[in-house]
Amino acid sequence: MLRTVPTTLILTVFITLLFALAISSITIGPMRISWMDSLAALTGETHSNAPHIGMIIHQIRLPRTLLCMLVGAILAICGAVMQGLFRNPLAEPGIIGVSAGASLGAAIAIVIFSQLDFNAPSLLSLFTLPLFAFLGGTVTTLLVYRLGTGRMGTSVTVMLLAGVAISAISGAGIGYLNFIASDQMLRDLSLWSMGSLAGANYSHIGLCAAVLSALMIIFLRKAMALNALLLGESEAKHLGIAIQSLKRQLILLTALGVGVTVSVAGSIGFIGLVVPHLGRMLCGPDHRRLIPISAILGALLMTAADIFARVAVAPAELPVGIVTALIGAPFFIYLLFKQRGHMR
Template sequence: MLRHLSNKIVFSSFSIFLFVLAIYSITVGPMEITFKDSIAALTSRHNTLAPHINLVIQDIRLPRTLLCIFVGAILALCGTVMQGLFRNPLAEPGIIGVSAGAALGAAFAIVGFASLGIEFPNFLSLALVPVFAFLGGALTTVLVYKLGTSKFGTSVTIMLLAGVAISALSGAGIGFLNYIADDQMLRDLSLWSMGSLAGASWGKIVLSGGTLILLLGYFSQKAMSLNALLLGESEAKHLGIPVQKLKRQLILLSALGVGITVSVAGMIGFIGLVIPHLGRMLAGPDHRTLLPLSALLGALLMTAADMFARIAVAPAELPVGIVTAMIGAPFFLYLLFQQKGKIL
């Protein structure tokens, strides 16, 4: 009872924090707009503010903040599910190569269908790129899973090595696409490969928001099954859980989530590594609580990272993927240090 009450307090506190941070994020940017004017532009389309202020708040900063929330939540959810599925704290879409595979698929769509994108830009960014990113992420996930799994269980060492190999291969593919791309494609690929939310649009928000609702709803339904998997695959089978079917479903949906985030925001790593650990520290390993809390924390971290990216070198801005890597890479090294005796 006390634990349940504590979890409610934690969730409520971070929900309020996210709301406040999101409002503040809308007021932050290279153009100086007062907090009062930002709120006025946000709450009413019929106001006396200058047209450029309404444009910046309603069509640039608000969509960007919403996209931050959705992308961060999706990445955190996928990382939580992968760690629960593989029963290992080092599993994360970026580290085991899933993000790299999704990035190769998306880059192929950007370069291969560039002429189509000139005539139908929304079709390219909201349909073709997400589909190819999903296919790349799904194929990578299945390959890593097949390589790392045997009758004795899942080998973290093989998974990590497979992730390194796939990331290198995907990097070579993206490098080749950069080589054959024209100037405009090259610029788009360069900015996209470092992760950026500057291209936020309402279409991308609908796509990522719908994906988040789908993933959170389905993963929450499978929370008890994920809890059972923590005991081991054989124990989960004895409890009547169709382990192989569950794995395929979770792997494909995680790949879908990663593919969508890669297509709308580029390469953003380590959110899915850091957040599940914070969630377990705050609420324990029960996925019924851990999944929604991870989504909330992922949205919070992503929004904070994007705010830092916008103000750190203003009036320019850092790619948000660089900021998350600065946070996540030291954390990953810390985890490796903790786990080094277990994975050898």
């Protein structure tokens, strides 16, 4: 059985695969660069007759690869925590409307504040976009949770329906912003809304690395509480878990994670749905193991999706959000059929 495999062995294998995939990501692009030249450029030993290789690696491909891994890890652990919090495998930031709310917040920042901050675009990118995306994701998450929670507990059906409604409202808002935006803003919004890592830079990497580190520390501290919550809210209360406080904290933290990823990479769905299921197949439902394994798997899946996006229609490039949707949507349909079978 896969569940008997030690966590350290699983992490070692996946970290090795991630390293190999990251080097592959660095070598792939309009200009082919060999593994040896890529490794040499990373260590500062670029060949003397090709000094441009170092510039391509350090300024374009390495930032994109690092950001790709960080975004995938954040989305994956947020999905794992959300599924544990709501005790349902269908819970995911994109499906219940959290990503849509964060996207609307970020779109508002792009259209309204870009002209105000035109002298400081880095300030807009580093602070304004994450703030508005976080606010949009937080409001959406709290609204979905409020609508889906009643005296009998949390109804996932109501949450999914609320997510559909909120996604529609957010889509209408983004459509209006597209209507009033300038030509350049319209192009930026269109590419951003489909998910793209082309604008990766070290400011984005630093922001995502800080958020991922904070989320990993806090989520791992809350892992035992999440494990208790899997038994049911009443059982968790008997074990001394402050349910409402735990929910508020985790909802705000997942909204923060989703908001940051939306602000730097656009709307990328289904990573938080698929990865936690793969993690549970490998290590079981214990969040102490599931969260770190989900982080590595999320980075792996996101990097693989980004590589595919770059080679599928080369020399053009697919938005990575389209690739993740092609992976995740069939998986979501499969989960719906499984859920229907349990309801009979």
